[in-house]
Structures are given as structure tokens and as C-alpha cells.
Amino acid sequence: xxxxxxxxxxxxxxxxxxxxxxxxxxxxxxxxxxxxxxxxxxxxxxxxxxxxxxxxxxxxxxxxxxxxxxxxxxxxxxxxxxxxxxxxxxxxxxxxxxxxxxxxxxxxxxxxxxxx
Amino acid sequence: xxxxxxxxxxxxxxxxxxxxxxxxxxxxxxxxxxxxxxxxxxxxxxxxxxxxxxxxxxxxxxxxxxxxxxxxxxxxxxxxxxxxxxxxxxxxxxxxxxxxxxxxxxxxxxxx
Numbered sequence: 712x713x714x715x716x717x718x719x720x721x722x723x724x725x726x727x728x729x730x731x732x733x734x735x736x737x738x739x740x741x742x743x744x745x746x747x748x749x750x751x752x753x754x755x756x757x758x759x760x761x762x763x764x765x766x767x768x769x770x771x772x773x774x775x776x777x778x779x780x781x782x783x784x785x786x787x788x789x790x791x792x793x794x795x796x797x798x799x800x801x802x803x804x805x806x807x808x809x810x811x812x813x814x815x816x817x818x819x820x821x822x823x824x825x826x827x
Numbered sequence: 828x829x830x831x832x833x834x835x836x837x838x839x840x841x842x843x844x845x846x847x848x849x850x851x852x853x854x855x856x857x858x859x860x861x862x863x864x865x866x867x868x869x870x871x872x873x874x875x876x877x878x879x880x881x882x883x884x885x886x887x888x889x890x891x892x893x894x895x896x897x898x899x900x901x902x903x904x905x906x907x908x909x910x911x912x913x914x915x916x917x918x919x920x921x922x923x924x925x926x927x928x929x930x931x932x933x934x935x936x937x938x939x
Contacts, residue, residue: 715869746928754915756870756930802869811877813860813921813928814885817869 717818734803833931850918
């Protein structure tokens with residue numbers, strides 16, 4: 712069975728700082744994907760970035776990047792130059808099936824506050 | 828842009844009543860999903876579908892049914908609503924190999 716753990720229930724940073732949010736996961740599959748979503752205060756889920764297990768390169772997308780440590784089954788989301796608009800809840804999610812990407816197992820999220 | 832629309836956005840239901848949550852997607856995706864999110868937690872998968880006429884059980888299907896009458900529409904049905912089903916429900920769509928799953932804005936259901 713798969714499981715996703717986000718041990719930081721909350722986090723904070725100052726405007727312009729780099730922020731790192733941690734996630735660990737359990738899976739017996741060789742092929743899987745890890746997604747990061749941000750939930751706005753309205754409840755809307757916004758896709759940020761994903762890391763496929765078979766790619767050894769850390770993915771990047773704009774100010775978002777990941778640090779993928781496959782052997783430790785951990786992945787961190789790094790937000791560079793954080794802004795108050797980045798505040799919200801960040802979810803890590805695991806998809807074990809390449810053919811059914813939307814079957815996601817979510818962590819409980821980290822609530823990030825970026826102070827001006 | 829990919830669009831997933833849920834209705835209603837808010838619903839108050841009585842215990843023992845029947846509730847139907849509707850979802851429509853204009854993405855022409857084969858796969859659709861229903862999740863619930865309880866306060867302070869991540870989303871959990873209830874049911875999903877691979878296409879019209881197909882429904883599959885997710886991780887927490889008890890107390891819920893699903894219906895996929897067409898490619899665009901996917902409904903979640905609570906035949907006998909209970910207060911424990913008070914939650915926010917999200918519909919999503921996506922296809923095999925997609926890098927992203929598209930979520931609706933959620934339906935807040937309160938069962939009193």
C-alpha cells in the first residue's frame with residue numbers, strides 16, 4: 712500500500728527567502744510519479760510540478776524545483792524567492808500507475824505562510 | 828484551458844437523504860475521479876472511471892456510488908447521507924500519462 716507523509720504541518724518564510732517543504736512516501740512500485748499541488752485559500756487545487764521515478768534529474772518549473780532522493784523515498788519542494796502570494800497549503804501526492812495518473816495518494820499538506 | 832465544473836458548490840442535506848454531486852469536464856479526458864477532503868487532511872479517492880459506463884472503487888468507496896453516463900459527466904451519489912460524509916468533495920479529470928490532473932473547485936457538503 713502507498714502512503715505519503717508530510718511531517719511539517721506548517722511552515723513560514725520571509726519575502727524573498729527560499730522555502731523547502733518535505734515529503735516522504737512509501738511504495739513498492741518501480742514506476743511512479745510524485746506531484747506537488749498548492750491549495751489556494753478558496754480551496755482550488757493548483758498543479759505545480761511533478762517528478763517521475765525513472766528520471767534522475769530534479770525537475771524544475773519556474774520558481775519551483777524538487778530535490779528527489781529516490782533511494783530514501785523522499786522529495787522536497789523548493790520555492791525560490793518566496794512571495795506572500797505563495798501562501799497556502801502545499802500537498803505532495805503519489806501516483807503509482809503511469810496509466811492512471813489521477814489515482815493519487817495525498818499527504819496531509821503543509822500550510823505555508825510567507826510574510827511580507 | 829482544461830475545465831472541470833462541479834455542481835452544486837455548496838449543499839446542505841439531511842441525514843438519510845439522497846445526495847447527488849455532479850461533475851462535468853470539457854477536456855475530453857477518459858479518466859475522471861471523485862475525492863473527498865476533510866479539514867486538515869489531504870484528498871482521498873472515493874471512485875474513479877475510465878470512460879462512459881465505467882466506475883471503479885477507490886480507497887474509501889463505502890457509502891458512495893458513482894455514475895458515468897457520458898465522457899463529460901461523472902456523478903457521485905450518496906444514497907443515505909450521514910453526518911460523517913460532511914466534507915469537501917473534489918472532482919478531477921486526466922488521461923493516462925498526463926503530467927497533470929485537473930481539479931474542479933470543490934463542493935462543500937454538510938449533512939445535518
